[in-house]
Amino acid sequence: MKKTILGVFTAMAIINNVSAAEQKLPDPNREGGMPLMQALNERHSVKQFGDKAIDDQTLSDLLWAAYGVNRSGGLRTIPTAMNQKDLEIYVAKADGIWQYNAISHTLKQIGTDNILPLFQTQDYMKNVPLVLIYTGSKDEDYPAMHAGSAYQNVGLYAASRGLGAVVRGYFDKEAVAKALNLPNSEAVIISQAIGWE
Template structure:
């Protein structure tokens, strides 16, 4: 073998060694094995229902590994290992609802069979669920504020010929600046894959998808109520960017999301 050929072979081997970890990483995404779920915790069902409420503020404290494990199992985990059936029923047992878990370090797919998280994309993507609130237009009152009624103190009566016309609403201090919502440490995205339904027209499949997603959503809400966590079901999200980010198929529909955190003190 000539020196030039040996040199080229050495370079090729070095490059191969450098690229191998990257190739293996792409082929074998990061997997997090979750703790065994604690099935004996929390309030009795009726007490959990009595205290269920939708949270509007979020703590930024990370959920513990055990709380995250229990949350996902309660949401849509396997509770009958002998036949693979789940805590949430689904139409024709299609098991169409997948849960994507958005954390500070990345987005993961919850795999119920192994009770683990599989990384889909790295990096904090939670802002796709928490958009800045738009500024309130000048003169618009506080949410829920009724428009003034002519004749009330502080209001000018209508001029002759203007009967029935409302005077302009007085300004309330102008528009407010944009404010960024505090992001919960965990956001669960519920995605239904309607291709898993056997038979039925697309409209029917979408109805089943909505029903199945609602059941998983309620599981999340009741678990959080029974364990002292805060959550609320939400439909607001950047669907197009999420579909692109997660590489979802046309049959995979992002329907609801649940921010989850400890209750803000």
């Protein structure tokens, strides 16, 4: 009897830990926003950020713009060569590292370490509350192109919301890959700092 009760409590603890490590994002807001031509005109790289956190709705919209599913068949907001879905997006925040799942529109926590200091190679990065990390296969030609499409969408979304965004390659990619526990077949492509201006 004691073993059964202990087993039930252990199973409940495991379930709670799994569910706590996965966050369902709010549905993305797919309406309204700034007209495209205005967003193109407003898009710019920002190197001065406030310390205000990014709320869940804004994060949801941001990730959906980057690589979300916008029609049946799991098709994405960005064009992909030969419909290859070979891009991964990770979110680095003070509370840990999260991996974006576009199909379920969720974040799965893959680590609790704050890796934001790995990106603080320049002073303007000190207040950044969130960094998107784009990764993909080392053996494929397309992940870098897909990352470019994704970070352009993020830049346009940021301009439409009054967010600051800057694409960055100046950081220790190997240290970040290790923190993400990437397999040897995958590499960090680039990062994008996001915050309120």
